[in-house]
Amino acid sequence: MDLATVRTFVAAADAGRFQEAAAELAVTQQAVSKRIAALERNLGVRLFTRTARGAKLTIDGQAFLPHARELLRVAERSVASVRPGRRPLRVDVISSRGAGSGLMRGFHRAHPEIDLDVVWLFDIETAVAAIRSGAIDASFRAVAAPGRPLPEDIESARVVDEPLQLLTGPAHALAGARSVTLAQLAGHRIWMPGIVPGTEWAAYYHDLVAEFTLTIEATGPNFGSDALLDTIADTPALATFMGEHTRLVWPTGHGLRRIPVTDPTPVYPHSLLWRRDNPHPALAALRAHLAATAAGHDAAGTWTPGWVIPRRG
Numbered sequence: 001m002d003l004a005t006v007r008t009f010v011a012a013a014d015a016g017r018f019q020e021a022a023a024e025l026a027v028t029q030q031a032v033s034k035r036i037a038a039l040e041r042n043l044g045v046r047l048f049t050r051t052a053r054g055a056k057l058t059i060d061g062q063a064f065l066p067h068a069r070e071l072l073r074v075a076e077r078s079v080a081s082v083r084p085g086r087r088p089l090r091v092d093v094i095s096s097r098g099a100g101s102g103l104m105r106g107f108h109r110a111h112p113e114i115d116l117d118v119v120w121l122f123d124i125e126t127a128v129a130a131i132r133s134g135a136i137d138a139s140f141r142a143v144a145a146p147g148r149p150l151p152e153d154i155e156s157a158r159v160v161d162e163p164l165q166l167l168t169g170p171a172h173a174l175a176g177a178r179s180v181t182l183a184q185l186a187g188h189r190i191w192m193p194g195i196v197p198g199t200e201w202a203a204y205y206h207d208l209v210a211e212f213t214l215t216i217e218a219t220g221p222n223f224g225s226d227a228l229l230d231t232i233a234d235t236p237a238l239a240t241f242m243g244e245h246t247r248l249v250w251p252t253g254h255g256l257r258r259i260p261v262t263d264p265t266p267v268y269p270h271s272l273l274w275r276r277d278n279p280h281p282a283l284a285a286l287r288a289h290l291a292a293t294a295a296g297h298d299a300a301g302t303w304t305p306g307w308v309i310p311r312r313g
Contacts, residue, residue, distance in 0.1 A: 001042065001174075002035075002039075002042075002049065003071070003075055004035065004142075005035045005036070005038055005042075006068050006071050006072060006119055007025070008021065008027075008035040008039075008073060009035075009037060009039055009047060009061075010068050011025055011032075012036060012048065012055055012066045013061065014031060016053075016055060016056070017054035017055060017295070018032045018033055018055055021106075025104060036048060037077070044238035045053060045058070045060040045061075045064075046060060046061070047060060047061035052169045057235075059243050060185070065282055087233065088117040088118055089114060089115065089137050089138075089280055089282035089283060089286065090116075090119060090135070090136045090138075090165075091104060091116065091117070091118055091120040091136065091138045091139070091140075092118075092119050092120065092130065092135050092136050092139035092140065093119075093140055094120060094121065094122075094128050094140060094141075095120060095122065096120065097225065097246055097248060098140075098243065098245070098246055099160055099162045099245040099270050100140030100242055100246065100270060101247075102138065103159065103160065103260070103270075103290065104116065107290070111289070112128060113280075114285060115137075115282075119136060121136070121139065124148070124199070124200050127139040127273065128139060128150065128151065131154060131273060131275050132151065132272060133153065136274075137274060137275075137278055137280050137282075137283050138182065138272055138273060138274040138278075138283060138286065139272070139273045140270050140271070140272060140273075141200060141270070141271055142200045142201065142204060142268060142269050142271065153276055153277070153278050154273055154274070154276070155273070155274065155275070155306050156258075156273050156274075157272050157287065157290070157291070157307075158269055158270070158271045159271060159272050159290040159291075160245070160269075160270045160290075160294055161259070161268070161269050161270075161299070161302065161304070162244060162245050162268045162269075162270060163266060163302070164244070164261055164265070164266045164268060165241070165243070165244055165261060165280065166180055166185070166190075166239050166240075166241065166242075166258075166260075167229075167232055167239060167241070167242040167256060167257040167258055168232065168239045168256070168257050168259065169232050169233040169234065169235065169236060169238075169239075169254070169255065169256060169257075169313050170233070170254075170255035170257070171234050171236035172238075172239055172257075173188070173219075174259065175257050178260050179259060179260040179261070180260075180261055181261070181262050181263040182212045182214070182261060182262075182264065182266070182303075185212070185214055185261070186212070186213050186214065188215065188239060189212060189215055189217055189237055189238055189239070190215060190216045190238075190239055190240060190241060191216075191217050191218075191221040191232070191239070192205065192216055192217070192218055192220065192226075192240055192241060193218055193219065193220050193223075194218075194222050200267075203305070204220070204268060204305055205241075207305040207306075208228075208266055208305075209301075211303075216241075225248060228240060229248065229250045229256065230254075232256065233256055241261075242258065243245055243268055245248060262301070263301070264301050264302055264303040265301055265302045266302070266303045266304075267299075267303065269308045272286070272287065272310060276285075
């Protein structure tokens with residue numbers, strides 16, 4: 001059903017005269033008459049009777065009027081749902097406990113008036129495809145993995161470099177250290193069952209191992225962070241890497257230690273990805289917030305893989 005004819009019918013019903021409806025809609029009286037006639041043909045009923053005083057609704061017109069009003073209300077809500085700024089900003093943060101989630105919490109505290117929809121997507125291909133299709137507005141990723149440049153319509157900005165820490169149980173040989181160097185980690189078993197081949201974090205840790213001769217084991221099923229913490233707490237031979245901004249809570253009896261890594265400090269580079277032509281005003285607000293709150297990048301004494309995209313706005 002043509003909404004223009006429905007809108008004309010409602011205007012004519014409210015005005016009681018086609019001439020006044022035409023003035024309200026900024027069209028000719030002849031156009032109003034043609035639209036009403038077309039709607040009557042479509043419905044197969046008469047909606048108005050002409051009188052000396054104007055146009056009067058027939059019984060069928062009176063029955064159709066409330067439904068016509070609802071059609072226009074539904075149409076307006078439909079348009080509003082996708083109008084820039086009227087729908088929530090949809091952002092992928094990969095995981096609820098990672099740095100991206102923390103950055104979005106900070107943005108929400110700074111801009112509580114902006115509606116947000118936070119999602120968790122696994123791999124970068126899925127995230128990029130969702131950005132390009134419009135399913136999400138942005139994603140936090142480490143870009144770009146070697147051999148996989150971003151599409152030309154995707155922009156990125158490096159927003160935070162997250163230092164890695166060594167997480168050990170109380171009986172680990174390094175548990176009492178105030179900090180450890182990468183050289184001191186040679187020969188120690190670092191267990192990270194969440195490393196999945198083909199992901200950007202797998203590429204990151206592959207280069208870290210190759211450059212500093214570390215031993216990272218990704219064996220066994222990944223039962224999540226709680227199971228990882230239990231194992232690290234109970235197994236003196238194992239440690240793991242943990243991002244400084246990763247939020248974890250464990251039982252007091254675990255006695256886990258988070259130890260800074262130095263000389264150099266490996267940092268995980270988080271970037272925000274978005275489509276260049278995305279007009280959502282909240283996306284611009286998010287980018288401005290991250291640019292204003294971002295810490296220094298490529299600082300002295302830190303390490304990132306050579307393929308990581310430099311920081312740019």
